[in-house]
Amino acid sequence: MSKTEYVNERSQVAQVIMEDMFKVRSGESVAITADSGSDPELMQAFADAASAVGGKPLLIWTPKAKEDGQAGMNDWPAKALTATLSNVDVWLECNSTILLYSDIWENAFKNNKKLRYLIIADSSVQSLVRTFTGYNIPDLGSMLKKVRDMVLKCKTIRITSTNGTDVSYDIDLNYAFDIDDGDYSKPKFGTAPGYVNMVPKLGSMNGTIVFDLLMNANVYGTDNRIEFEMRNGKIADVKGTPAEVEKFKKYLASFDDPNMYKISHNMFGLNPSVRQMRGEIVEDERVWGGVDFGFGHTSPMDMPPDGQVAKSHFDGVVGKVSIYLDDVQIAEDGVYIHPELKPLAAKLIGDH
Secondary structure, rough: OOOOHHHHHHHHHHHHHHHHHOOOOOEEEEEEOOOOOHHHHHHHHHHHHHHOOEEEEEEEEEEOOOOOOHHHHHOOOOOHHHHHHOOOOOOEEEOOOOOOOOHHHHHHHHHOOOOOOEEOOOHHHHHHHHHHOOOOOHHHHHHHHHHHHHHHHHEEEEEEOOOOOOEEEEEOOOOEEEEEEOOOOOOOEEEEEEEEEEEEEEOOEEEEEEOEEEEEOOOOOOOOOOOEEEEEOEEEEEOOOHHHHHHHHHHHHHOHHHHHHHHEEEEEEEOOOOOOOOOOOHOOOOOOEEEEEEEEEEEOOOOOOOEEEEEEEEEEOOOOOOEEEEOOOEEEOOEOOOOOOOOHHHHHHHOO
């Protein structure tokens, strides 16, 4: 791909995010945080797109932390960052080692009730094009809201896959049931569009999760296998390819934090532009017909009143799942089959 095409893609993504999704208004302050793992030309494109609609961009470069989230706190200028992010209108987090769920992030939201936030982390430009463009935001919102409404009426969610996944959990109506359809024009903790997110009832998840992609593990695109045995909401055992299992167990143990073994959230992937997994976690979490499982830290915003405090957070993805809400099946092998969902899905992706 030529550099000219690359620049055009950067500009396209930046314009969609700043104009169509954040709907930045004249005079609004727009913080863009980045580190040495971020793409400088993409960061400049975001700043230019904010300026083009009258926003006031603030491009902040920080050191690249050794670990994500709370585990990276010693590497960042925490007081200065917190003060800044507590006083902006928009925050686009592009750090390759993420601030998400750190004290900086938590305090920014605690202090700044007007904050509109989106994390894209270190996604490639091509991945951002696929994830953020190519669909109608209101149509996506209709699909996501319908799925969320159906989830809210059930007690137990069960997820299976031909790869051996078979896991279930109960919902807790006190916890978060989020969607992201690409509208970040109001105060929001935003991530890339195209999912319905649930925080399971504490201690309720049981069964087996076999990952098609798992952060901090070499699973995607290989013959390696890692599966979690979930018992009462925690990882009770890690099984699969011996060498990968050993490495992942060491990764988990390195935190010396029992909450790193606990389920944090479950997302149904529903981005109509993401039709296959590609090995990029932010994109693959939203793959149509797949699901994401997150572990470790959970914000008090999602699990009131106190959240689930952990030193970090990691995610894994299972593609092409079947989903059951109580005894009602809504998806089969990655296809949404429920009669109330089929026409909404067809509007987004056609009759496939």
